[in-house]
Amino acid sequence: MSGTSRAEAAASGALPAFLQSCLAxxxxxxxxxxxxxxxxxxxxxxxxxxxxxxxxxxxxxxGLRIASVRARGVLVVCSSTGALAEGDSVTVIGSPGxxxxxxxxxxxxxxxxxxxxxxxxxxxxx
Amino acid sequence: MxxxxxxxxxxxxPYTRHPEPRVTTAGLLVRAAREAVAAAGLRWSDVxxxxxxxxxxxxxxxxxxxxxxGLGPLRWLMEDTNGGxxxxxxxxxxxxxxxxxxxxxxxxVSGDRMDAAAFRMLVEHYNRSxxxxxxxxxxxxxxxxxxxxxQRQMTALGLTRRDYGRIATAQREWAGRNPGAVYRTPLTLExxxxxxxxxxxxxxxxxxxxxxxxxxxxxxxxxxPGAEGGRAxxxxxxxxxxGIDDQDGDGLTxxxxxxxxxxxxxxxxxxxxxxxxxVYDDYPAMALAQLIDLGAIAAPDAARDxxxxxxxxxxxxxxxxxxxxxxxxxxxxxxxGVVETYRQLAGIAGERQVPDARFGVVTGYGMVLYRYGxxxxxxxxxxxx
Ligand SMILES: [Zn+2]
Numbered sequence: 001m002s003g004t005s006r007a008e009a010a011a012s013g014a015l016p017a018f019l020q021s022c023l024a025x026x027x028x029x030x031x032x033x034x035x036x037x038x039x040x041x042x043x044x045x046x047x048x049x050x051x052x053x054x055x056x057x058x059x060x061x062x063g064l065r066i067a068s069v070r071a072r073g074v075l076v077v078c079s080s081t082g083a084l085a086e087g088d089s090v091t092v093i094g095s096p097g098x099x100x101x102x103x104x105x106x107x108x109x110x111x112x113x114x115x116x117x118x119x120x121x122x123x124x125x126x
Numbered sequence: 127m128x129x130x131x132x133x134x135x136x137x138x139x140p141y142t143r144h145p146e147p148r149v150t151t152a153g154l155l156v157r158a159a160r161e162a163v164a165a166a167g168l169r170w171s172d173v174x175x176x177x178x179x180x181x182x183x184x185x186x187x188x189x190x191x192x193x194x195x196g197l198g199p200l201r202w203l204m205e206d207t208n209g210g211x212x213x214x215x216x217x218x219x220x221x222x223x224x225x226x227x228x229x230x231x232x233x234x235v236s237g238d239r240m241d242a243a244a245f246r247m248l249v250e251h252y253n254r255s256x257x258x259x260x261x262x263x264x265x266x267x268x269x270x271x272x273x274x275x276x277q278r279q280m281t282a283l284g285l286t287r288r289d290y291g292r293i294a295t296a297q298r299e300w301a302g303r304n305p306g307a308v309y310r311t312p313l314t315l316e317x318x319x320x321x322x323x324x325x326x327x328x329x330x331x332x333x334x335x336x337x338x339x340x341x342x343x344x345x346x347x348x349x350x351p352g353a354e355g356g357r358a359x360x361x362x363x364x365x366x367x368x369g370i371d372d373q374d375g376d377g378l379t380x381x382x383x384x385x386x387x388x389x390x391x392x393x394x395x396x397x398x399x400x401x402x403x404x405v406y407d408d409y410p411a412m413a414l415a416q417l418i419d420l421g422a423i424a425a426p427d428a429a430r431d432x433x434x435x436x437x438x439x440x441x442x443x444x445x446x447x448x449x450x451x452x453x454x455x456x457x458x459x460x461x462x463g464v465v466e467t468y469r470q471l472a473g474i475a476g477e478r479q480v481p482d483a484r485f486g487v488v489t490g491y492g493m494v495l496y497r498y499g500x501x502x503x504x505x506x507x508x509x510x511x
Binding site for chain 1: 261262270274325326372
């Protein structure tokens with residue numbers, strides 16, 4: 001996330017969004033994994049999702065928009081209660097966003113609490 | 127040891143949109159299995175192998191089902207959890223088990239009592255990534271994901287909603303000739319286009335109706351020539367590929383792009399040799415993607431072929447109506463195509479029989495990890511004359 005969009009997210013009370021980056025080879029993925037497909041390492045760190053670009057968008061009955069958003073090269077599935085269009089620049093955040101925000105905020109669930117996983121989920125015996 | 131393995135019988139219970147309270151998943155599975163064994167001219171006591179796939183059999187598993195159904199002792203037992211790919215996954219293992227002599231008569235059965243509550247439970251708890259990253263959007267079920275995928279395919283292949291309507295309307299025509307399909311009334315292209323949008327560009331007729339039901343096949347070693355009386359179908363090849371990418375592609379290429387060439391090589395055949403196609407049609411876009419990956423349709427010709435080959439039913443695809451019109455009976459969705467291809471090749475497909483059908487191909491697809499399905503498999507079958 002750029003400094004500006006991070007500040008915007010914070011100002012709106014939104015949680016920042018994170019993707020998962022491999023400590024060994026810096027491959028970025030989402031959803032978070034237990035081991036890196038590129039190099040096999042199992043140590044990760046969170047990286048801010050940063051700004052994104054909408055690639056496709058659909059609308060569910062009731063009006064919620066669901067979009068494919070490319071952020072840091074990764075395609076993630078986000079939602080927004082505001083209007084979105086293909087090609088829109090958006091801020092990817094980790095909690096439901098403000099539909100009036102500019103640039104539009106899109107919600108990436110499960111992205112606010114990605115943490116350093118080197119010693120958590122896949123922790124072995126001492 | 128056996129050189130060749132055949133499907134000796136198959137059965138599908140009636141599919142129903144709203145199951146009666148007394149209908150259970152185990153009951154549906156056993157009914158389909160028993161009917162398949164009877165159709166094969168075999169006895170229940172001949173069965174020495176069982177493979178099961180179901181989303182709703184819990185808390186029971188395959189061995190519980192075998193016991194409650196009075197089967198045993200069994201020499202071969204498996205349970206497959208891979209949804210739309212489960213039927214061919216089981217077929218891949220079962221064929222080898224019979225070929226190697228580990229079992230002689232294997233029943234593979236898939237099905238679910240899929241009422242509204244069971245469907246909701248399934249889609250809300252499909253896997254970890256669904257629970258953590260999709261349900262909270264909030265989006266429940268795969269419609270939104272496949273709407274995004276269909277948009278990508280429309281852009282890539284220059285297709286419109288009308289083009290996808292060719293698949294839905296043709297399958298409805300086929301369903302009209304299948305007494306077991308839940309939707310049999312003809313569907314016009316205009317009705318397809320005018321239907322309410324579920325998630326643009328997907329409309330109502332792009333989405334499968336969940337139904338309750340079960341499908342089963344019985345596998346044995348091939349008998350001496352003529353022994354099966356024309357009702358046996360040989361398994362020529364079964365191939366599976368899972369995880370061809372990292373869920374970071376466009377989802378328009380399935381694992382068939384790797385599995386199909388292996389299957390064609392093993393069978394010594396190609397897509398142009400096939401007389402019937404059963405492709406996993408959870409959405410029209412996926413049916414098209416699989417036909418392309420099989421080599422039955424060339425991507426640049428997609429719009430033309432949808433109109434001139436699929437829409438006209440000159441290319442017999444999903445001849446029982448597919449999931450779109452016959453219904454998606456949970457885990458039976460993958461077995462539905464195996465049963466239908468068996469029926470076509472055995473010459474017992476009734477009003478929808480494809481004349482002189484000798485070779486058929488079935489695909490399985492499924493298990494959305496995050497953005498699209500991760501599993502794909504293919505079986506090539508041949509009528510034993
Ligand atoms: Zn790595």
